[in-house]
Amino acid sequence: MTVTLITGANKGIGFETARQLVQLGHTVYLGARDVERGGKAAAEIGVRSVQLDVTDDASVGSALAEVGAAEDHLDVLVHNAGVLETGLDGPAALRSFDTNAVGIVRVTEAALPLLRRSSSPNVVVLSSSAGSFWAVTNPERAEFGLPLALYSASKAAATMLTLQYAKAHPGIRFNALEPGPTATDMTAAFGIGRPVEESARVVVRLATQGPDGPTGTFQDEAGALPW
Template sequence: METITFITGANKGLGYETARRLTELGHTVVLGARDAGRGQAAADRLGLRFVRIDVTDDASVAAAAADIQAHEGRVDILINNAGIIGSHAPAEELTAADATAVFETNVIGVVRVTGAFLPLLRKSASPSVVNVSSGMGSQALTHDPGRVESRFAAPLYTASKAAVTMLSTQYAKALPDIRVNAVDPGYTATDFNAHSGPQTVTEGTDAIVALATEPADAGTGRFVDRFGPVAW
């Protein structure tokens, strides 16, 4: 049976590369993105179906779930990839509005999409949710002077990703019928960081692809990167 995979924020970067690789591996990928023009263009390049989804908007997420219900009928793998860095202002200048924007996309968006897609996931024989988190949300890594994650101070982004990892482990406990795992892509060269990361976009998607293609009994509630479990 075909594996139906839906990816948010997939018009570029890690989401796009994940869509490309999983399509090559035989998945039926539905490409999700907020911008209809860029999303459709990305889907056309890969020969995929595009579904518009703004993870910050209840109606948009509900419409995306209804669209997939009408066309594919289920989702085997949901990849919550959409995310933003948010304000680059110094810490003392960060505002509540800055925090709201980051958490609305990176954290609440995961809750919004996961909740709306649960009925579709539960139609799968082996449902899986992959949440794209970050080592920047790991206390262990951000305190390790040998790791690049310790060299940055980004209060809102890091806090949001710590929340994504905890959300993932808690969903794994609360939803025993669905595999839920979090992934740290690593510091990857994408538009997200002005292409400053040392990893290629393919290396950055290794862990996402691994979680999306692993066997049904591989485990839930994990936080992994391309090398294995991540300290948290």
């Protein structure tokens, strides 16, 4: 049985990814900051919930300990938790980077012992082409006109962390993903995006790649993205 942990998964792309993966036979742990919301979401699709706040070291440690006690290994880790700050000040910057970048470090470091026990460990980081220099400087791309300094900067950091982890741990696949513009609570103010089912399928494709799959890439559903 493939054991999968998804952060920030009580709604949006994370929730739909959990739903699709459990249908493929994965044992899925749905990570959520709020215990009640996480439990309700997990019960709805028949997965397991675990309290996990990526900005809290104790929460992260406890969540991975809980997974480890039940499963003894972890095959797939999906870094889905994220925030989108539209303001530009110090507190907003700290919130953005703490969740979108530092959270990746917290969870990955806590998960590494379990990932090393997998025969085919796989880490998927939901990043964004909004963090791509190529995209935000290209007038033909939607990212060119998005004034999201903190989101873009923190997602650029997320992609770089992914690539550095891939270099440091060649036995584990690490890939960053642009899942596509998606209609979620996060993007509601912009009135854009496709159904979560479509973007989750992109995540699932990477989450179910085999041992010969790529590592150290930044890609979307069409393949590698320049950044």
